[in-house]
Amino acid sequence: MVQRNRVLVELAAIPENVGVARLLAAMVAAQGDFTVAEVDEVKLAVSEAVTNAVVHGYQPDSAQDHSVRMEVSLRENVLEIIVSDAGRGIENVQLAMQPAVSSDPDRMGLGFSFMESHMDSLEVDSAPGRGTRVRMTKRAGTAHLSRLEAN
Amino acid sequence: MVQRNRVLVELAAIPENVGVARLLAAMVAAQGDFTVAEVDEVKLAVSEAVTNAVVHGYQPDSAQDHSVRMEVSLRENVLEIIVSDAGRGIENVQLAMQPAVSSDPDRMGLGFSFMESHMDSLEVDSAPGRGTRVRMTKRAGTAHLSRLEAN
Amino acid sequence: MAIEHELVGANLIVRLNGELDLVEAAAFKRLVDDLLDRRKVRNLYVNLAQVTFVDSSFLGALLGRYRRINTQGGRMGIIRTPGPVRPTLELSGVFRMMAEYGSEQEALTAG
């Protein structure tokens, strides 16, 4: 088992890199004491955060040279993930974080809800024109889904 | 298929991150037109380059805050991989690149040979105290191993 | 990931596998919308037996197809939900709109 790790990745903001980010975070989580179910929860949270940067952060036509940053740190069984973009940002963060709120009629508006329900903490820092930064943490041994299943 | 991609990763210089780097490079290669055999060759070259940075670049006791950088770019079916560290560097690069030359009696001295034989090009830039930078390229459709097997 | 599909009368079965995110959501949407445009499809059954991961982008594509099928008077169902992806589907509420079946045969005979 790995006690401490830090991986920082900068990915071209294309849909195909959401899976790359997901796998990277999963590998670092799996190095720690996270169960398979917990690693699955991390994957979901990362998928939502990185998808938002790719889909909402940047205009699709200008996407070519834009990038999404993800920092994954593992310290004494706490995983910290920071996903950030330099895109258009969010006007009303509190509103955007409500379940079923989306600026896109084809999307569910569940991204932030999924991040919140599958990680221990979620902080969103964003403003129009200043990009978006999502910070999430999770301690090993807190599988949220399995708790849900048990209910 | 993805036409263009760029992923940059900075990894803590620990043995467990060699597999992370390998998988990351494999995922980007697989997005392009690389065959399974070619992706395996990329994995081997990355494994050797990142292992060298972790094993030779830094003193094991000071490894905690050291990191290895890898940049993977895909452009029109050419993959470019740059692995660099800020470690102790190599005195005689030409000598170090010879097969079976190693500064460590427990190692085979085949790292650079494997990089060379599995990629299309290899450039090594290094000097004592200035770190090491390895640049490799590979075009899709050039599987070296399968050529070897056919002989 | 390769999406498979099969038309059995007016029933469209789509078989998915692996990790389903925005990339697969777009491919699924394209495939189903194209078949709904060109062929006489009434009901849609999505087989998830080989799926290992689902995020909200894919769930959105699923719901979008549900709206279209539902408007046209058809039925939509999920065939075999693997354990690890069940909680995500439940949280999204898709099971309130779609029936779940244990096999393709069961879905087709239930229609």
Next chain:
Amino acid sequence: MAIEHELVGANLIVRLNGELDLVEAAAFKRLVDDLLDRRKVRNLYVNLAQVTFVDSSFLGALLGRYRRINTQGGRMGIIRTPGPVRPTLELSGVFRMMAEYGSEQEALTAG
């Protein structure tokens, strides 16, 4: 990755799986050296049937064990080399030092 091993008389069989790099090389080295120190092991057979990747760090660990076994008058062999890892093993020259067997049974009876 979990390394399995089995002692059959003076023959040690080690079964590896997955991707073998410097992490697995260190674990393999530790396991074999510990058994060579504590038990009466003469021959070492390494089963690669479930292995998907091998790099030069792992090959170095293999060669290191070969030197030790060879000094002690024992024999070392490889059991089942999957196609994708064969070229790497061939380039490293390990097959010039170790015999290759199609099964554990074959290796044990060859001794």
